[in-house]
Amino acid sequence: MAKTQLPDAILVNRYIDGDENSLAILVERHQSKIYGYIYSKVSDRDLTEDIFQETFFKVIHTLKSKKYYNEEGKFLSWVLRIANNLIVDKFRNDKKMLMKRDTDEFSVFSSLTDNAPNIEKELIKNQVDIDLKKIIQKLPHDQKEVLMMRYYSDMSFKEIADITGVSVNTTLGRMRYAITNLRKVIEKNQIYLPS
């Protein structure tokens, strides 16, 4: 695999082991997102450069001293957290918050996203939940029981097997039949369930 395609976790480990080029790849890979994130908060090019630089100084220091950082494939979010802390420190020192404005050069919406479902999606989801529960009620009791415990009570198959007094294999079989029957009912009645 080409070095530039290696995942962050491997590059971080290589960097900790002394491979300076790995850091260059990580910086190249994430510079736009990190820089854009900082700029979205401070709206000042020079300040963004300073904070970007300081963020990576902290990253380098932390990685080289082999402390704090626990890699779980989340290098970018870790760096963004450091950047965010530096921004907060900066505003705390200045005791003021800048107001962000949309300009031709920068759109606040290019870096800010709202992942929360909107009202329409919420309504559709509620309707789907209601429809699904109605279909589940039509399943045979043993299959319905397994499905409800697995998806609505978040229980493991082992726990379900213990409670229902059957083997794990039987539980898995019931679950499979439940899913198959659900699909049949959905297809037969041409019910639309958006994912």
Add this chain to the structure above:
Amino acid sequence: MAKLYSKRKLAPKKMLPKKETIRLILQYSCALNIVKVGNMSFDTIAN
């Protein structure tokens, strides 16, 4: 009339730091050496 309400925004440019900033970061990384002695750690920056 439509023009008044449909001012076309420029596509947001990809924001990138200055090349000097990147160079400085990489140089700092090469220069920094951290030595641990017992509970203490010493930072040295090579010229």
